Amino acid sequence: MHRILTAVTALSLCTAGAASAQDYAGHLKARQGQFRILAINLGTLGDMAQGKTEYDAEAAQAAADSLVAVSMIHQGPLWPEGSSEMDMDGTRAKSEIWDDWEDFAAKWGALGEAATAMQAAAGNGAEAIGPAMGGLGGACKACHDSYRAPQN
């Protein structure tokens, strides 16, 4: 009984806003949040690559590690059917995502590979960041080109 109560308590503590079939606002926040995390860490690495901030091996490595961490989040649960830009305000997710989920997932996998390459490069100096950043930019663009609607 105690275990059940503990599990229920854990749920009520941690799942505020989680899946309610008719309301995917939380799912939008979840997936947009992960892109923000990518953006913040890409910004850190980009600023170092361009000399806007001084190279800091530890910060660069942490940023790259965070990119890899985000890329390890399974995307399926964050993209329920019925949460495209055709269904909801506040998202640019094209319905093509669900028409070709396998390709969408493969493009997420490509982001993971590019992040892993950055993870290997980031600690090796500012000049090592640029080429890895190119790979990440390509992975971002490939998915955006296919699956993100233009800004209104």
Next chain:
Amino acid sequence: MHRILTAVTALSLCTAGAASAQDYAGHLKARQGQFRILAINLGTLGDMAQGKTEYDAEAAQAAADSLVAVSMIHQGPLWPEGSSEMDMDGTRAKSEIWDDWEDFAAKWGALGEAATAMQAAAGNGAEAIGPAMGGLGGACKACHDSYRAPQN
């Protein structure tokens, strides 16, 4: 009028170095998004533990893996000073986070340990999820008790 607005805009752009609360809206979305990802995946696991949904080893494992992935995101870059509930609307982050960052980071580390325990348990049947969920609930609660302000 337009010139005045432009000057004001330019001023606000030029003083961005002394980061205003406005600059951190993306950081709020980033950190709140990661908590949403946790919530969605904890919801999946909790529903299975309580028999609300049928146990699915693959989905349970994926959910646990995503918890671990989120726990691997470095928190430092997501919590700049000046982004507490005292500084900004839209966050319940108490200023105590920055008063004792080391403890805050340790509590995030404890979430990682609890997630890793769930990762080891989730594939072993619905009844294995409950105890691991208790550990996760404890990790959530420990941090919320210290560092999350009450809801308004």
